[in-house]
Amino acid sequence: MPWYKQTHWQIILGLVAGLVYGIIAALNGWTAFTTDWITPFGVIFINLLKLIAVPLVLGSLITGVASLADIRKLGRIGGKTLGVYIGTTALAIAIGLLLANLFQPGKAVPPEVRDGLMATYSENASARLEAAQNVSERGPLQLLIDMVPDNIFNSASDNRNMLQIVFFAIFFGIGLLQVPEKRAKPILDFFHGINDVTIRLVDLIMLMAPLGVFALIADTITKVSDGNLVKLLDLLGALGVYCLTVVFGLALHTLGVYPLLLRFFSKMKVFKFFKGIGKAQLVAFSTSSSGATLPVTIECCEEKLGVSEEISAFVLPLGATINMDGTALYQGVATVFIAQAVGMDLSLADQLNVLLLAVMASIGTAAVPGAGVIMLIIILESVHVPSAGIALILGVDRILDMLRTVTNVTGDCMVAVSIADSEGQLKVVSSESTEDKIKWEK
Numbered sequence: 001m002p003w004y005k006q007t008h009w010q011i012i013l014g015l016v017a018g019l020v021y022g023i024i025a026a027l028n029g030w031t032a033f034t035t036d037w038i039t040p041f042g043v044i045f046i047n048l049l050k051l052i053a054v055p056l057v058l059g060s061l062i063t064g065v066a067s068l069a070d071i072r073k074l075g076r077i078g079g080k081t082l083g084v085y086i087g088t089t090a091l092a093i094a095i096g097l098l099l100a101n102l103f104q105p106g107k108a109v110p111p112e113v114r115d116g117l118m119a120t121y122s123e124n125a126s127a128r129l130e131a132a133q134n135v136s137e138r139g140p141l142q143l144l145i146d147m148v149p150d151n152i153f154n155s156a157s158d159n160r161n162m163l164q165i166v167f168f169a170i171f172f173g174i175g176l177l178q179v180p181e182k183r184a185k186p187i188l189d190f191f192h193g194i195n196d197v198t199i200r201l202v203d204l205i206m207l208m209a210p211l212g213v214f215a216l217i218a219d220t221i222t223k224v225s226d227g228n229l230v231k232l233l234d235l236l237g238a239l240g241v242y243c244l245t246v247v248f249g250l251a252l253h254t255l256g257v258y259p260l261l262l263r264f265f266s267k268m269k270v271f272k273f274f275k276g277i278g279k280a281q282l283v284a285f286s287t288s289s290s291g292a293t294l295p296v297t298i299e300c301c302e303e304k305l306g307v308s309e310e311i312s313a314f315v316l317p318l319g320a321t322i323n324m325d326g327t328a329l330y331q332g333v334a335t336v337f338i339a340q341a342v343g344m345d346l347s348l349a350d351q352l353n354v355l356l357l358a359v360m361a362s363i364g365t366a367a368v369p370g371a372g373v374i375m376l377i378i379i380l381e382s383v384h385v386p387s388a389g390i391a392l393i394l395g396v397d398r399i400l401d402m403l404r405t406v407t408n409v410t411g412d413c414m415v416a417v418s419i420a421d422s423e424g425q426l427k428v429v430s431s432e433s434t435e436d437k438i439k440w441e442k
Contacts, residue, residue: 007206011282014210015217022221023229031227039219042286045212048205049283049292052198054156056295057165057317059195064313065173066188074174074314077419081315084415085323086359088261092253092325092407093358096332097351099249105242105333106340109392113238114341118391159291163321195313202295206279213286220398235395242337242393246400249329254407258414265418266426268305276304277413284409288401290320293409301416306427311420319412326404326411328358331376338380338389350383357382373397 025034068074109117149155149164156165176184225232236243259270280300284293298316301307307315335354339346346354357379373394377387420426 007209008279008282010210011213014214015286018214018217019221022218025218025222026225026227026229029227031222034218034222038215041211042215042219045208046287046292049295050159052201052295053159053291054165055194056198058169059191059198060298060313061166061169061317062173062191063188063195064310065170066176067310071174071177077314077423080419080422081318081415084418085319088325088411089328089359090355091257092329093332093355095253096249096329097336099245100333100336103241103245104340105245106337108241109238109341114392117395162291166317166321199299202299216286224398239396243396246330246333247403249333250326250403250407253325253329254410258410262414262417266421268417273417276300277410280409281406284405285402288405290405290408294320297409297412301413305417307416307420308425308427311423311425312416315416315419316412319415323411324408326407330400330404331358331379334376334393335379335385338392339385341392342386342389344385346383353383354379
């Protein structure tokens with residue numbers, strides 16, 4: 001197949017075209033035109049991915065859990081998955097805190113720039129503060145309460161309730177294991193059918209991916225610059241050290257930590273791994289949503305990396321819900337940055353508190369754009385840093401959100417490959433075709 005017909009190259013071309021158009025639009029003040037005639041295609045693309053997220057999670061998780069045929073096996077796989085997810089998240093936060101203390105990005109912001117940013121984004125910050133206040137008033141076990149839905153249909157109506165969907169799917173799958181196989185088979189066939197259909201719908205949606213990515217990147221550039229490219233460049237210049245610290249941390253975690261873990265936990269070549277998940281990374285970058293990227297993530301892991309459906313159906317939906325390494329790393333850097341910018345020094349005890357709280361927060365953070373900022377406010381409050389300081393970073397948050405979503409999705413794929421290999425369910429995919437030419441590695 002010629003390179004220009006391959007989906008990932010088409011997405012890259014759409015991304016570059018969106019970047020070029022966004023710069024031209026910012027220079028010429030085309031914000032209104034972009035909002036009216038370009039942005040809607042990006043919104044449609046994200047909505048299509050979100051549309052199939054709930055049926056995909058339900059179908060894949062229920063069939064995945066039921067196919068384990070043994071609750072002890074479910075417990076073993078679940079224990080491994082949670083252990084690696086929590087471990088990599090804690091490591092990501094530690095990297096973020098270390099780099100923030102090393103580079104001290106908050107001390108690079110001049111007082112006049114700091115005051116200007118606070119004034120410019122104070123209204124946006126107030127809205128985030130109100131949302132965070134509602135979250136912070138919850139009890140210590142509220143996460144467990146939120147995890148268990150009282151009405152699955154209400155939960156399925158909002159992608160922000162994905163943790164409830166995951167709980168119901170696992171619970172329902174365990175229930176299927178308790179009934180005779182003859183009774184369970186029609187239900188399993190139904191959910192297998194849903195799973196197969198949604199995977200094929202992913203292929204159809206990806207036909208729109210180049211246009212959707214073009215629209216999303218163009219919209220991001222014009223909105224961040226507010227129709228003025230000079231304003232965007234000035235903002236990036238003022239927050240340059242902060243942005244570079246976050247980007248360096250994400251790159252270190254994505255290109256350093258994950259390959260090391262991959263070599264330790266599996267036999268897959270690093271190059272093959274990154275080549276196989278390239279399409280998912282591009283979609284994650286353009287949508288800034290692990291949840292919206294989930295259908296593409298599952299497709300890449302199964303068809304390109306050879307992760308069995310049984311493993312991908314369990315590990316990936318869970319990862320899109322609780323594995324937020326990129327978000328956690330950014331929260332560590334942002335907390336220290338804001339503290340430094342307002343003239344505060346965080347003690348070692350404060351930073352350990354940040355690490356523990358960020359690990360817990362990552363489990364409850366919704367897999368949607370900007371949700372990490374809400375949890376950041378709670379972390380700031382826990383170490384007595386003025387939460388209004390988020391106004392300092394809101395101007396560049398969208399750009400960094402795109403990058404940290406790539407890290408989140410890459411981490412999900414790494415864990416899926418590692419768990420599949422440890423369970424003898426990592427398959428060798430033939431390079432002759434993108435079809436399912438697969439043979440067992442073990």
